[in-house]
Amino acid sequence: MSLPKSIAHLVNDPRIQSVDDERDTGDGYWVYLEPGYQDSESDLHLIHEWRVKDLLRKVQGIKPCDCQDCQAWNTRQAYLEDKRRELVQELLPHSSLDERDLAKCSLEDLYQLSAVDTTWCEDAEETSYALVAEYEALGHLPG
DSSP states (O other), X not given: OOOOHHHHGGGGOTTEEEEEEOGGGTOOEEEEEOTTEEETTTOOSEEEESXXXXXXXXXXXXXXXXXXXXXXXXXXXXXXXXXXXXXXXXXXXXXXXXXXXXXXXXXXXXXXXXXXXXXXSTTHHHHHHHHHHXXXXXXXXXX
């Protein structure tokens, strides 16, 4: 079911992961919040309301969340972003892509580029194997 115009803009809110209109199943509206945010009334990472008016009121009250799960997510995201920057800097001198293009690559793509291109320096194979092992440890590649 498509969202009513009065709440369609919520999908662009950076605090909101998704908005579901479940009126066709008799379950109202559901707003799932991005990690790091919670409903100020319930302290949940989602908002459920039956009426648009109530939903919009609750969305105005979204607040930052520092629960253990959100802290863990933020720590993991910071780690992954550091890894992305590290890989971009490692690949930059040896890639046909410029820094801007490399920065657009997903972490998975950067790891694959690093693992595949073993011709650019003496210790590239060791570096690549270490990065692939780390990538496997993160649960992204079969071990």
